[in-house]
Amino acid sequence: MSGGNAIRGSRIGAGPMGEAERGDSAPRTRVSFYCANGHETRPAFAMDAEIPEQWECIRCGLPASTDQQNPPPPPKNLPYKTHLAYVKERRSDEEAVAILAEALDGLRSRRARGEVIY
Structure with missing residues (x-):
């Protein structure tokens, strides 16, 4: 029994159905x-x-x-870089040795003064 429901099969608030009602x-x-x-x-x-x-x-x-004969190349995927790789890009080996020596001298002097170093 269909009951004559006019909106059956449509959702509430649905707009017009078809090109003529929507415009060109x-x-x-x-x-x-x-x-x-x-x-x-x-x-x-x-x-x-x-x-x-x-x-x-x-x-x-x-x-x-749009150029079929000369399409753009695939993008280059750069590999993941670690923190150490970025540091090595910024510092030369000589700079790294100098910084390490300075840090070790600082630790040794603190230890000589009796500071607790963890």
Whole structure:
């Protein structure tokens, strides 16, 4: 028994159903972007929108451009660096030896004065 419920199958607050009630959509253009793996992505842009130079490939996530013969290269992933690697970039071996000698001299002088050092 259907009972004549007019809103059956629709959620409360749903808007108009169909293109005629919503109005015309803005004119659009599709632009092809190509990644280094040869994938083509064709997003739609409004006719008056500025087209970006690069777009992310929806299949592999690499950057893509409109030039099919010369797509952008994959980004370089730098390996994880430890704190020691960053310190070694800032200091030469001679500077490290001098800093270590200064710190050891300070500890030895404190120990000679009778300070408790943990």
